[in-house]
Amino acid sequence: MSIGEIIYSYLPAKRKQTPSGWVKFNAICCHHNGTTADTRQRGGMIQNGDGISYHCFNCGYKASYQPGRHLTRKMRHLLSWMGAPDDVINKITLEALKIQSDEQALEAVSIPKFEARALPEGAKSLEEWSTWIELQGWENTDQDLINVFCYLRNNRSLDPYAYPYYWTSKMGYKNRVIIPFYKDGVIVGHTARAINDAKPKYISDQTPGYVFNLDKQTQDKEFVIVSEGPMDALSIDGVAVLGADIMDKQALQLNRLGRRVIVVPDRDADGKRTVEQAIANRYSVSMPNWPEGVKDINDAVHKLGKLTALYLIVTAAESNELKIKLRTKAWF
Numbered sequence: 001m002s003i004g005e006i007i008y009s010y011l012p013a014k015r016k017q018t019p020s021g022w023v024k025f026n027a028i029c030c031h032h033n034g035t036t037a038d039t040r041q042r043g044g045m046i047q048n049g050d051g052i053s054y055h056c057f058n059c060g061y062k063a064s065y066q067p068g069r070h071l072t073r074k075m076r077h078l079l080s081w082m083g084a085p086d087d088v089i090n091k092i093t094l095e096a097l098k099i100q101s102d103e104q105a106l107e108a109v110s111i112p113k114f115e116a117r118a119l120p121e122g123a124k125s126l127e128e129w130s131t132w133i134e135l136q137g138w139e140n141t142d143q144d145l146i147n148v149f150c151y152l153r154n155n156r157s158l159d160p161y162a163y164p165y166y167w168t169s170k171m172g173y174k175n176r177v178i179i180p181f182y183k184d185g186v187i188v189g190h191t192a193r194a195i196n197d198a199k200p201k202y203i204s205d206q207t208p209g210y211v212f213n214l215d216k217q218t219q220d221k222e223f224v225i226v227s228e229g230p231m232d233a234l235s236i237d238g239v240a241v242l243g244a245d246i247m248d249k250q251a252l253q254l255n256r257l258g259r260r261v262i263v264v265p266d267r268d269a270d271g272k273r274t275v276e277q278a279i280a281n282r283y284s285v286s287m288p289n290w291p292e293g294v295k296d297i298n299d300a301v302h303k304l305g306k307l308t309a310l311y312l313i314v315t316a317a318e319s320n321e322l323k324i325k326l327r328t329k330a331w332f
């Protein structure tokens with residue numbers, strides 16, 4: 001029996017069903033609340049879905065239960081007034097808590113809904129800005145905008161037009177390149193990365209659990225390369241978990257691709273945590289022989305070129321847990 005059914009089973013025997021779904025009976029709450037006992041069937045119980053609500057039109061007492069919520073004090077009182085024994089009340093109180101924690105656990109591992117979100121005010125794609133520059137002339141162009149183009153090309157080895165990067169002259173954003181997050185072609189968030197030493201390095205707006213560049217993982221690929229940062233992902237057409245942690249919600253989306261997952265941690269203290277989480281998810285981990293000073297995929301592509309970096313990543317990919325752990329000790 002469900003909790004709603006158990007509660008229902010303690011209703012007074014003398015009762016009647018109304019066409020609107022309420023079950024009416026003499027309310028059992030009133031004299032506990034300092035009101036004269038009800039003799040006109042002003043107590044009502046109604047089922048809504050798997051839940052149940054009680055309403056007294058005599059003293060105004062209300063109590064309800066919905067699966068996923070705990071059993072309230074008011075509902076426990078009501079049950080005891082209806083004659084339910086304490087052990088039954090305790091049992092369903094615990095049962096309600098268990099359902100609640102199950103629902104929360106389920107929520108934690110389900111793929112979130114990604115809804116459309118706006119970019120910072122005045123943001124235009126670099127494509128649009130370049131048309132604007134052609135019309136206005138370089139001499140009239142904001143130096144920060146020019147710096148964004150240079151930053152992508154020269155510091156990151158990224159083609160400014162290969163991804164819809166955005167820029168805005170809005171205060172606080174001028175010295176940043178905005179990287180929109182897409183889901184099924186819709187912008188569902190973004191990160192604005194500083195192109196100089198400004199803090200914070202990233203200003204982001206996103207739904208937790210988002211996997212960057214997942215849309216671009218076409219059917220024909222044999223594996224997916226997972227990195228921390230969006231620029232690492234864009235450098236080699238991989239995805240990014242946008243931080244050192246692989247969240248359960250993200251792992252679900254990676255697993256759905258149905259292909260080998262190769263995690264490339266950043267070579268820093270947090271990267272060790274990424275490796276542990278990759279092992280827990282049974283993913284492969286690649287800790288390539290990067291040249292001196294290379295900390296992440298984008299560094300590697302900048303120094304070695306895309307093909308060499310990709311080759312190093314794929315050949316260093318390891319799926320054996322023990323070997324990954326040994327490599328971790330030597331690599332970090």
Ligand SMILES: [Zn+2]
Nearest residue numbers: 029030056059
């Ligand atoms: Zn009452």
